[in-house]
Amino acid sequence: MRSVPFFNYQALFKQDEENFIHIFKEVGRRGAYIMQSDLTDFEKHLAEYTGAKYALGVANATDGLQMLLMSVGIGSGDEVLFCSHTMVATASAIHFAGAIPVPVDTGSDHLMDPDSIEKAITSKTKAIVVTQLNGRTANMNAIMAIAKKHHLRVVEDAAQALGSKFAGQCAGTFDVGGCISFYPAKILGCFGDGGAVLCNDEAVYKKLLLLRDHGRNEHGEVAGWGFNSRLDNLQAAFLDYQFKDYAHVISRRRVIANLYQQRLAGIASVVLPPAPDADPQHFDVFQNYEIEAERRDELRNYLKEKGIGTLIQWGGKAVHQFPALQFTQVLPKTDHILARMLMLPLNMSLSDDDIHYVCDVITEFYSKDVLAA
Numbered sequence: 001m002r003s004v005p006f007f008n009y010q011a012l013f014k015q016d017e018e019n020f021i022h023i024f025k026e027v028g029r030r031g032a033y034i035m036q037s038d039l040t041d042f043e044k045h046l047a048e049y050t051g052a053k054y055a056l057g058v059a060n061a062t063d064g065l066q067m068l069l070m071s072v073g074i075g076s077g078d079e080v081l082f083c084s085h086t087m088v089a090t091a092s093a094i095h096f097a098g099a100i101p102v103p104v105d106t107g108s109d110h111l112m113d114p115d116s117i118e119k120a121i122t123s124k125t126k127a128i129v130v131t132q133l134n135g136r137t138a139n140m141n142a143i144m145a146i147a148k149k150h151h152l153r154v155v156e157d158a159a160q161a162l163g164s165k166f167a168g169q170c171a172g173t174f175d176v177g178g179c180i181s182f183y184p185a186k187i188l189g190c191f192g193d194g195g196a197v198l199c200n201d202e203a204v205y206k207k208l209l210l211l212r213d214h215g216r217n218e219h220g221e222v223a224g225w226g227f228n229s230r231l232d233n234l235q236a237a238f239l240d241y242q243f244k245d246y247a248h249v250i251s252r253r254r255v256i257a258n259l260y261q262q263r264l265a266g267i268a269s270v271v272l273p274p275a276p277d278a279d280p281q282h283f284d285v286f287q288n289y290e291i292e293a294e295r296r297d298e299l300r301n302y303l304k305e306k307g308i309g310t311l312i313q314w315g316g317k318a319v320h321q322f323p324a325l326q327f328t329q330v331l332p333k334t335d336h337i338l339a340r341m342l343m344l345p346l347n348m349s350l351s352d353d354d355i356h357y358v359c360d361v362i363t364e365f366y367s368k369d370v371l372a373a
């Protein structure tokens with residue numbers, strides 16, 4: 001039986017083992033561990049690629065988001081809106097910046113629902129954090145218009161969306177900036193934790209530089225309180241090397257999404273994400289291929305029996321659904337999606353035959369329904 005793992009962590013290294021070992025030796029022999037040229041080169045390439053004025057490497061995207069919010073001046077007593085269909089990290093970054101995270105509902109494309117934003121705005125609301133989920137960028141025209149009308153800052157959790165665009169503009173660059181994650185399973189993954197902040201505002205960027213390095217300025221003097229949240233120079237070297245091939249990676253991911261679209265579009269029991277060429281306003285990079293499925297858990301087990309790995313994002317709970325976090329918001333659209341959503345394998349280790357196999361098994365699962373009816 002064919003085996004199609006959801007994600008192959010070994011392959012991340014093995015796909016190019018010799019070159020990675022070469023980079024490790026080369027950086028090691030230079031003793032270039034913390035904030036060296038490999039980091040500044042990578043930051044430069046990230047800014048160029050995304051069109052952000054600045055990019056800076058940080059320890060992980062969650063830290064990046066928290067520091068970005070703090071640098072913008074979001075803090076105690078401020079309410080910050082975010083879509084509940086996101087990683088808990090989005091909300092915890094708001095929480096640890098000292099502000100109050102306020103979850104809002106999810107739209108049919110699984111991203112923040114612009115209609116539910118306005119309903120949640122109060123006199124204390126200061127910012128909207130938009131999660132550019134699954135490698136898709138939200139309709140930023142709608143969101144920026146709401147932000148402008150209510151004088152709110154927009155900060156993006158673009159952890160899953162490096163290179164994703166709306167109306168030709170990259171995720172993480174629409175207002176003050178956004179965070180990117182290099183967690184191994186992200187599209188551009190390193191061998192551990194890593195992240196970056198994209199930023200369009202010089203004053204905010206200068207605060208970020210201090211915050212990520214103990215509050216120290218370029219002369220090494222402490223200019224305020226800070227964290228230790230730097231991107232390791234070695235990880236930056238691995239990332240910069242892999243980044244050269246990023247356009248190819250994205251185009252392969254879009255080919256896989258197209259295959260799923262062609263093979264699964266006729267099945268009435270599943271709802272697919274928007275197809276790669278469905279809307280010229282959107283350029284999706286397909287960090288994930290998240291479908292909605294009837295009898296989701298049964299389908300998941302059936303796929304598992306056939307050797308196919310799937311994943312339910314966030315362990316199956318949106319942020320407002322974690323009892324320990326004590327949210328009181330009622331978000332019916334999010335609840336509906338969370339009960340049905342399932343991610344199919346989409347990664348660089350998969351062959352076209354693997355994708356056809358996944359689609360055969362899904363087709364088989366639902367055709368049994370038809371026969372039984």
Ligand SMILES: *Cc1c(COP(=O)(O)O)cnc(C)c1O
Binds near residue numbers: 062090133182193194
């Ligand atoms: C992965 C992810 C994060 C966290 O990224 P880290 O680099 O692990 O901190 C935050 N938000 C979203 C939407 C993510 O997918």
